[in-house]
Amino acid sequence: MASHSVVLLFFIYISLFTSLCFADDPFVSYEFEVSYITASPLGVPQQVIAINGRFPGPTINVTTNNNVVVNVRNKLDEDLLMTWAGIHQRRSSWQDGVLGTNCPIPSKWNWTYQFQVKDQIGSFFYFPSTNFQRASGGYGGFIINNRPIIPIPFATPDGDITIMIGDWFTRNHTALRRALNGGKDLGMPDGVLINGKGPYKYNSTLVPDGIDYETIDVHPGKTYRLRVSNVGVSTSLNFRIQNHNLLLAETEGSYTVQQNYTSLDIHVGQSYSFLVTMDQNASTDYYIVASARFVNESLWQRVTGVAILHYSNSKGKASGPLPDPPNDQYDKTFSMNQARSIRWNVSASGARPNPQGSFRYGSINVTDIYMLKNKPPVTINGKRRTTLSGISFVNPTTPIRLADQFKLKGVYKLDFPHRPITGPPKMESSIINGTYRGFMEIILQNNDTKMQSYHLDGYGFFVVGMDYGEWTENSRGTYNKWDGVARTTTQVFPGAWTAILIFLDNVGVWNLRTENLDTWYLGQETYIKIVNPEASNKTEFPMPDNALFCGALSKMQKPQDISSATSIMGNQSKLLSSLVMMICAVISIFY
Structure with a gap:
């Protein structure tokens, strides 16, 4: 009799976990340790903000309607907030990560964000929103994929590549902050980084020896989705790849009418998805370029980022001059007309089945x-x-x-x-x-x-x-x-x-x-x-249990146990996720 009870109980547990395995809105968890490292992206050692020891930080990769849990441990010597630029935290500005809505995470504390990427797809990035910290790093990509039942309006790419471009100063964010507080302009940036690395030595006068540059490996004949974000301080950048067309397909959560560009101006904070087919011969590698726009190019030559597109069967290094930027010094409407040409693909489905x-x-x-x-x-x-x-x-x-x-x-x-x-x-x-x-x-x-x-x-x-x-x-x-x-x-x-x-x-x-x-x-x-005049949890989530208090409410803040490396929520979420994944793997054998 006891054995029958055990079997029955086993099947009850299996049924419960089966429902979890096939639930619509699973949880996805990340651990972020935000700290300083020393790096030399432009050949000069400087203080950089890293996540889990990496610069840029890891890419968050989720699917529409996922619940995202990010436990942030602040190992900086100042307050920190992480914001998820472009992610529509539906009904929950409590998770937005900006000073107007959230108290900052004190130094040596941790705080857990939890939000749902409800009815959303697309290419975005995250970054620290306070104290000018983005100028020192702390950023990374944020991808929201379509659910399997919603088709993407193009053939599935052979690969997905995240590219972070941005102007960069060899002074860290605290020095730049002091300059602004002192009433000064920041002046010309010292360069442009591509995925946290300096320029390939395309010019021995402009680029010194010993700079690590980004290489993107591809295979001939394949088509890749390149998600490009301008995470810089203040410089608009023109993005282009030598001898390759950029087929624009999506920007910040909207599929676009697919159009080819030889280059595209990407302004600070913007993200785009391009489909790029590797249709050139492999006699050499090719330049990937992000160069400053709307400035005197002869003075701003150093504000140019260069990476390498490397075919798997390449015969040699990239050579020749960089591909030209738009020649519109006397035509200020060129870039605006390019921006106007970007249109919504009104026949494509987004996060929902309807167009x-x-x-x-x-x-x-x-x-x-x-x-x-x-x-x-x-x-x-x-x-x-x-x-x-x-x-x-x-x-x-x-x-x-x-x-x-x-x-x-x-x-x-x-x-x-x-x-x-x-x-x-x-x-x-x-x-x-x-x-x-x-x-x-x-x-x-x-x-x-x-x-x-x-x-x-x-x-x-x-x-x-x-x-x-x-x-x-x-x-x-x-x-x-x-x-x-x-x-x-x-x-x-x-x-x-x-x-x-x-x-x-x-x-x-x-x-x-x-x-x-x-x-x-x-x-x-x-x-x-x-x-909402009619208060309802259906239109706004209540204040989270782990809300921080500051300002006039600072006396409500309880001390945090510094010895606790991760929040209870983070541990519980990871434990549950691991358990569910393990049982789901077993269940999948029988389904």
Whole structure:
């Protein structure tokens, strides 16, 4: 009788774990130890921020609707927050990793992020959002794959390659921060890195000996998906591969109309997927180039990253001059026309079975309009600051979302103006009051002389128009209301405007910022607050149990047991995941 009970109990457990094995939304866990290492990407030893001893950090690779758990151990000597740029943390700005919504992770502490990549696909990256730390590294790729039942709109590539490009300084982030605090410009970067490495020695005058460069190995005749992100400080980069076409297929969560480019301008914070076929002969290797844009090229020659594309049957090293960048010194519309040519593939499925274009954003009535104008840096109260619409944002010591949770007054102002203020610029903790399920139009007007990129956390927005000059009401006649691409970061050319449309269906407090680190650090940002009038856990998750407290609520923070290397949540998640995977492997033998 006892043996029958044991058998019955065994089958009950097997049934339970079978349901876990075939559950729709599995958990995927990562451990991140963020620390300093010494590296010499440009031949000069310097302090670099690494994750698990690696620079760049590991690529997070998940599938639509996965629950992602990232336990972050802060081994830096200062506070840290990790943000997941472009990942729409549905219903949970608590996990966003920016100062307006989260208290920073103190030095020597750990904190566990948990969020779901709900109804999302695409190519993104993560990075540290505080203290100018991204200028020293700490970044890595973030891939969200289609579920197996949702087809991708192209043949399955033979390989998937993540490429991080970005300008780089041999001064670390603390030195760059001091320069900005002292009212100085950062000046010209010292180079461009590709996957954390310096340039291949294509020019003996510009590139010294002993620099480690990136090599990407490929096989002839194969097609690879290259996911390229500009993770730099402030420089737009032109990306190209010698003698190879770049077939653009996706950007920041949207499949695009597939078009060939010989090169593409990738602005700070932006990510693209290219399909590249290895259709050249193997007489030599080929150059991969990322070079500075919208600058005096003769002065900025050193701000060029060069890697090597190596065919498995290559006969020799890459040779000759680098492939030319766009020749548009006197044609400022070339890059803008290239940006306008990027269109949404409205017939392809995204994260859901229905086509991407079924949203029909062009037929929705706009309920709120904001004109956000930036200008060159100004002096406010004796400090050099940057502004949006005349306001330089000051992060409150108590995060906005935490202040709301505990009904604290006077932490911030819900009064960000619809139009730029006419008086002198000011420093305020002023944010935008968004309407839940409203449809907002934002016009980004760049009255500076430098390119800016703007990003909105928690959302993808529709890029519907851009042009030079001042935006007017008549500019709406030029909007693309059918297949403007949906993305998370858009460029705004100097002396020009870009218009975006956003459906405000994600409750929370979400950061709207420039991705250029120097102008972001000096105040060019704000937040959009979206509240569901009917409080519900279905539209916003409750405050997590492991929430950190700071500012006016710092007395609520309990000491952390420093001897504990990982959080209880992280250990439990790893244990459960390991157990489920082991049992699933056994079950799969019988199914």
